[in-house]
Amino acid sequence: MTDPARILLVEDELILADGIAENLELEGYAVEHVPDGREGLTRMAAREHDLVLLDVMLPFMDGFSVCREARAQGVDTPVLFLTAKGGAADRIEGLQAGADDYLPKPFHLDELLLRVAAILRRRLWVEAEKEKGRTIRFGGNAFDVRGMTATSWDGRRHELTLKEAMILQTLADREGEVVSREDILDTVWGYEVFPSSRTVDNFIVRLRKRFEPTPESPRHFHTVRGVGYRFEAGAPETAP
């Protein structure tokens, strides 16, 4: 990435926004700030950014709705939620809305910068994978890495988030092996301030919902109790 990464900051607390923007610009990023959810969605839908920093409590439209709506429009720009709501339910809602990460307020700017760098590095990883242009097939599901899209066994189309794609790819690359949660965190998050390993579990739940005919008794994304996960592609499906 030779051009500076472009970051959209959606935040209604102007003093906080100024502080964040200033620090990101010092790191060499180009920052665009908008102060409300409606404008945030408009700017996000323009797909001109490499990353969106999204507050949750916003005028006109909350951050969860912004993210959900943008994902529904097929916008796959990574989203990092800046949330004053630190409870587990809110974190899960954020991830379900299609976020890639979340950072509870108040946070240290250093941690924000670490996470921003990690997300942008993931973005580069995916760009490199797209160059290879492969398709991962398992049990009637097909994930096209170039398009970051998948078709599941039941014919539904899916737009995967970066982390979903990376977790799927990490597991598929080591098919049949037990991959620990720590390995997944290290590969996919890749920074020192690890989120809880429960975070990985939340993403596996999402992948199962997308790709497993019966998510509660998975055929592809197996839990290895106390350790992590094992991916099995299984035999190719034949249509009934």
Ligand code: CA
């Ligand atoms: Ca706010």
